Amino acid sequence: MNRxxxxxxxxxxxxxxxxxxxxxxxxxIPFEIIKELDSVSDAVLxxxxxxxxxxxxMDIHLGDGNCFDLLSEVELKTPIIFCTTYDNYAIKAFxxxxxxxxxxxxxxxxxKNALEKFLEIRREDEDSYLARIDSMMKSLKEPRYxxxxxxxxxxHQEIVDIIDVICFYSEDGQSYLAHRNGExxxxxxxxxxxxxxxxxxxxxxxxxxxxxNIDAIKSVEDxxxxxxxxxxxxxxxxxxxxxxxxxxEFKGWLKxxx
Numbered sequence: 001m002n003r004x005x006x007x008x009x010x011x012x013x014x015x016x017x018x019x020x021x022x023x024x025x026x027x028x029i030p031f032e033i034i035k036e037l038d039s040v041s042d043a044v045l046x047x048x049x050x051x052x053x054x055x056x057x058m059d060i061h062l063g064d065g066n067c068f069d070l071l072s073e074v075e076l077k078t079p080i081i082f083c084t085t086y087d088n089y090a091i092k093a094f095x096x097x098x099x100x101x102x103x104x105x106x107x108x109x110x111x112k113n114a115l116e117k118f119l120e121i122r123r124e125d126e127d128s129y130l131a132r133i134d135s136m137m138k139s140l141k142e143p144r145y146x147x148x149x150x151x152x153x154x155x156h157q158e159i160v161d162i163i164d165v166i167c168f169y170s171e172d173g174q175s176y177l178a179h180r181n182g183e184x185x186x187x188x189x190x191x192x193x194x195x196x197x198x199x200x201x202x203x204x205x206x207x208x209x210x211x212x213n214i215d216a217i218k219s220v221e222d223x224x225x226x227x228x229x230x231x232x233x234x235x236x237x238x239x240x241x242x243x244x245x246x247x248x249e250f251k252g253w254l255k256x257x258x
Contacts (some may be wrong), residue, residue: 004030005115008051010067012038013082017103020057020083027112029119040065040245047074047084055099055118059193063158064181064208065245071096072249079121081114087194088143142212145199149177149183160185162202166216166232167240168194180216182234204253206230206242214254 007024011017017036024031026044034053037043058067058080068089083091085104094102099121100114149160160179167178170191177185195205196248205211211212216232219247222227228242228250242250 003057004032006034006053007031008035008037008046008053008056008078009033010037010043010056010062010070012059012061012063016059016083020106023106023108023111024115026108027111027115029115031115033127039063040067040069043070044073044245047076053078055115056080058082060086060089060093061195065243066195067248068092068096069245072252073245079118081118087146088196091143092200146197149185149187151177151187153185162198163215165238166213166234168198168203168211169236169238177235178236180234200253201256204250206240206246206250208243210240212240220254 009017009020011020017038021033034051035046037046041064056076056078060067060082061084062070078096079097079099080093081100081102082089082098083102083104087101087103089130090101090197093096097120102110102114145162147162149162149165150156150157151160160177164180165177166180168187168189168191169176169178175187175189175191175194179185191205191209191211194203194211198211202215203211203213212230212232216234218233219229221229221231223241226244226247228247230240230242232240
């Protein structure tokens with residue numbers, strides 16, 4: 001190779017970022033880090049300028065959303081190596097120029113193998129590349145999603161089936177489950193963790209504080225600042241607003257195009 005690889009790191013955890021840098025150096029593959037980004041908003045601004053780069057290392061979960069918020073807003077043709085703690089997004093990730101999907105904590109061998117795979121693919125023609133991606137996707141197992149929750153009610157515990165949940169939301173650092181019968185229950189899962197546990201065909205995270213069940217939606221209306229307002233079968237004590245950067249993906253999800 002005549003020149004170092006031009007890389008961009010999209011990672012919101014400084015420790016993970018430093019660890020990845022160390023692993024990249026241990027591969028002995030020449031590289032140059034062009035930019036480090038830690039949020040969806042910063043990444044959108046950077047990639048909209050169409051920088052000349054070879055490869056992106058991208059974490060799934062970022063401080064102000066997840067990488068699919070970014071990828072739904074900016075069309076990236078640059079190959080991506082995804083890095084995450086959970087494997088539930090693997091199939092979705094391979095829709096976006098994915099070279100590899102690394103589970104944290106990664107090791108130097110994982111990173112080196114991913115870089116070598118990228119270099120090999122770059123030497124292949126497009127048909128071979130597409131065949132490789134198709135083969136990788138077929139080898140992935142369909143994820144298993146959470147079907148029920150064990151919640152505490154008064155002095156006993158009850159089982160809540162996922163089909164009876166109309167919404168998950170977070171308030172003052174506590175997450176809640178909204179039941180179809182109108183009851184609310186505190187749960188021990190953050191919304192970030194729930195995104196990995198819940199079927200994305202059924203639940204959609206409309207903003208930082210709420211995930212909604214598609215079967216609980218009564219109507220959707222336009223709202224100011226290019227957002228949408230969602231009304232559920234049960235009224236909530238707060239407005240359910242789809243963030244502006246999630247509107248396009250939300251509409252696709254409603255149409256079954258997620």
